[in-house]
Amino acid sequence: MPSQKPMQRLHIEKEWFVDEKGRKVILRGVNLGGDCKVPYPDGGTEFPTDFSDHREVTFVGRPFPLDEADEHLSRLKAWGFNVLRLLTTWEAVEHKGPGEYDKEYLDYYAEICKLAGEHGLYVFVDFHQDVWSRMTGGDGAPCWLFEKVGIDYTKISKADAAVVMQSCYDYDDSRPRQPDNYPQMCWFSNYRYAANGIMWTLFFGGRDFTPDLIIDGKNVQDYMQEHYVGCLKEIGKRIKDLPNVLGFDTLNEPHEGWIGSFLDDRIEEETEEKRPALGVVWQPIEAMFSSNGHPVKLPKTKISILKGGVAVEKIITANPDGVSIWLEGAEDPFMAAGAWRLKGSDYQILRNDYFKVINGRKVNFDQDYLFPFFNRVADGVRAINPDWMIFGEKPAEEASFDPEFRGDIPERMVNASHWYDIITLATKKFNYPVTLDFKRKRPVFGRSNIQRMYERQLGVYKEASKSVNGGSPTLIGEFGIPYDLHGGEAYRKWADGSRDKKMWKSHIMALDLMYNAMDTLLLNSTQWNYTAHNRNDLKVGDCWNQEDLSIFSVDQRDDKGDINSGGRAMEGFVRPYPHFVQGTPIKSTFDMKRGVYTLRYLADADIDAPTVIFVPRLQFPDGYDVKVNGGGGATVVEDGERQLVTILAKQSGEVEIFIRRRHD
Helix, strand or coil: CCCCCCCCCEEEECCEEEECCCCEECCEEEEECHHHHCCCCCCCCCCCCCCCCCCCCCCCCCCCCHHHHHHHHHHHHHCCCCEEEEEECHHHHHCCCCCCCCHHHHHHHHHHHHHHHHCCCEEEEEECCECCCHHHCCECCCCHHHHHHCECHHHCCCCCCCCCHHHHCCCCCCCCCECCCECCCCHHHHHHCHHHHHHHHHHHHHHHHCCCCEECCEEHHHHHHHHHHHHHHHHHHHHCCCCCEEEEECCCCCCCCCCCCCCCCCCCCCCCCCCCCCEECCCHHHHHHHHECCCEEEEEEEEECCCCEEEEEEEEEECCCCCECECCCCCCHHHHCCCEEEECCEEEECCCCCCCEECCEECCHHHHHHHHHHHHHHHHHHCCCCCCEEEECCCHHHHHHCCCCCCCCCCCEEECCECCCHHHHHHCCCCCCEEEECCCCEEEECHHHHHHHHHHHHHHHHHHHHHCCCCCCEEECECCCCCCHHHHHHHHHHHCCCCCHHHHHHHHHHHHHHHHHHHHHCCEEEEEEECCCCCCCCCCCCCCCCCCCCCECHHHCCCCCCCCCCECCHHHCCCCEEEEECEEEEEEEEECCCCEEEEEEEECCCCCCCEEEECCCCCCCCCEEEEEECCCCCEEEEECCCCEEEEECCCCEEEEEEEEECCC
16 A cells, blocks of 8 residues: 655765755665657557657656556565656657647656655666667657758668668568667767767867857757756656655766767777777767768677677678768768868868867866766756755766766765676676676676675775765666576476476576675665566567566566565565664665564664564564664564564664574
8 A cells, every 4th residue: 555654855964865854865676668769559569660650659667557556666665665766758748849848648648656655666767778869779858859960760770770670670581580680778878970970079078179050050069958858847847846856867878979079089999988889889989980881891790708808790881881971961060070071982081189188188077078968958957846865877887997976976876886797797697606706707606706796896886976066875776687698598498387486596696796796885875676467578678679677577566565576586576675873774685595584773862763664574484573773772563564674772782683483
């Protein structure tokens, strides 16, 4: 049943979220949901489309229809989550045309936020994007922006200016995996293709790199950013009074485009600043040249465990038919600005440092472009509600090398960086007992060493939070695992009738190690993801580019009367942790095998509200025993229905709580 109590508003005190009573808060939640990237109901990438209906689509029903909301939100609450990173997209709000907002969708999204609060769930708004837009192989921006810039969106895939599943995938082929047509997890390579390079560079740096590109009286950068922030504000107006809404994410995994690159940069091998590109590897000049209707030969890379990283697999020819993406009468804006030119059937670089140096000064993407954008977002949404937090994240690749936020950033900003086990994510295999530390280029052996690797990698992000306004909370905005590990082996067992949790052994182990690392570092997090329409189908998954990281699948919901039905590998993420702490946490650990949870904290008896610990029946099916050391005879109350234990310390000082699984 939905919670009837109004939720405590949260604020930031250095590295902690704090409620109105002064308790420290651990936020542990999930991204809702993966299919919010695509229209409803038939907009998933499992359906072919030429995007010609882009102005008529609707996102009402993502993440789920309102009449299904109670089921899904109750389930998330029962699994112990207390926060949602609630997805939306620029396209969902403004797909009809410039300034034409989808009011039905805006009202729908606001209602989802309200219902989440009634179920005791905090929310922060995530305007999501991956590789710019659906038309460029991802999600995010509305299609009409291409026309404004001069790009014919119908030619993007034909010109190899992006890898788009709906164009590459053979829907008449019975094979769900088609590595020659559409390699798994290839969507991320689109950042190096022409369409992404062009649009991101214009979005963040149009004033500097294309000063003469004017749209409706404004430079392209201001035009696009004003429309983007305008959409955030439209949602903000409808949710400004909801106490459970924490604030806004600036933009999911922003990208620098070609800003900071030489025109002839090619990232085939790792440097101190860049991770080598996977898939087809473009120089910016090759991408621009090709997008003007010219074939080019390019290296294609893959992950090599034996070589400890990325290796060139073969040479391919891109855009063999010589298709131009530019509308009649339109011109490549960077060629028009003097970065390069056509020379016969070839190209000539006029300024190799065109995207690196402005007026004799080397540009810095974060300080010159990203952080001013952060502030633009903050100013926009805080004009509606000045108390909202800002959740900031740097480009995913950059953050793994340089996670700090140096420069002028908004006050009360949360470090919401993302982290994944890259090897597991890219290969869709949990390599145990031996895996590869992709950062250090060395093998890692055994559970304890894998967990230490995770702690080391995540610890870098927590350390980086000290650079955010002198210290801020760290909330890992995304992490998770593919559930179609090892070719979807678990799905085949499920289809054959097995319900043995051993089919999820690899998934549970991976999640357990990740959450152990989160516990050790006392991190906040939102796992990627919960997709209400996920299928146990390698073609469908989360309904987007064959990704399948959802902790729920409708194909596994075989008992509608059981709130857990549909959950995948739940033992890995339904775990005890403190929602609220009457003081300051020091240590939080869970030994899943032994069934022992430990919380140690410095209690503050002046706080007249208890520590609240989530104790899931899933981990303690036969009950549990609670032992409290310290606190001056602390009061302990067990609430089995809500799966909570509350402890009110009567004296300040260190308190240690042990919760042990009972056994029949």
